Amino acid sequence: MKMTASNHGSTDGTTSAHVDVVAKLTQQERDIINRLQRGVPLTPDPYGDLAQELGITSRQLLDSLRDLLERGVLSRFGPMFQAERMGGALSLAAMAVPEHDVERVAAIVNACSEVAHNYQREHRFNLWFVIASDEPGRTAEVITEIEGASGYEVIHLPKEEEFHVHLHLPV
């Protein structure tokens, strides 16, 4: 997420929860997150170069990254692949499930190893999930399996184009 200082700072009085969580990060952690969101250099010694830029040691950088991953502040560190270019498919799917049955169906969806994300949203179509697969035709099979196990129709919304966003969230 890219946000400017003006729309994420406390000056607008709307982001206090964000500020609270960010306040729990040390200045060093913030510097690391802000710097590494801009990318990692492919130099012979990337951590050494980044550490030098940040005024810390490689050891501190590596320890901090491990810690941030363990605490769940970061979900991932490293190269981000484009699924389609990996020969895979990334599909969004949705279901309209009656309120009383949502938990059961959500569990069915979660049980599929190909499902990467699964959200309940406020809408008649209330279950939204992403299917990631590297086998042609597997997405359709997963959908059929979910429909069979849940008893509800799945609508499949394949991607036609991805518009590039710059993900940068200053902390």
Added chain:
Amino acid sequence: MTEASAGRFQGLSQGLSQGLSQGLSRELLEGLSEHALAGAPHEQDWRHTRLRACLEQGLPLVPEPFKALAEETGLSVGEVRALIGYWQHSGLIKRVGLVVRHRSLGLTANAMVVWNLPDERVDEVGRRLASEPQVTLCYQRLRRPDWPYNLYCMIHGVRRERVEAQITALIQRHALEHVEHQILFSRRAYCQRGGRFTPEMP
């Protein structure tokens, strides 16, 4: 060097000279074997496949990450770095960096906005919305008879009211008042795991 691999070599050099993979020297590039170059765009070499599989786990958090990857894959350190640079240049790797978990930073309001745009406008509006700082994902998707929306964008924020205000501002800024749309706030995240391709999509 064949004509085809010379072309790829040029592509590789261009990517590197554009600073996509800072610090990769020409000597290093030239250290790439003909075999590695020929395989790079086609992924025929199992060592390349292995490198991709390793990288899907993330960049090793050890003092010499490329050496660790070289040992893991049987490639040379130079080949590892050049391949990552090449994949970044070719778009297979979108970027090398980190992903912040929005929820861990208190950014729990998550709206998916879907728009029903005339086909001829979807490209232009998609690009414009993607360039907005609040928009974290922006996709064009196939319409469905019961779901006519063709453009999707995601907005994260701390509070629902704030996200709603941002959406209102986007509508005004891009003159989308007459475009049919729906806002779907997330109520619960059941699962957010990296898929086989570590997607960042809900």
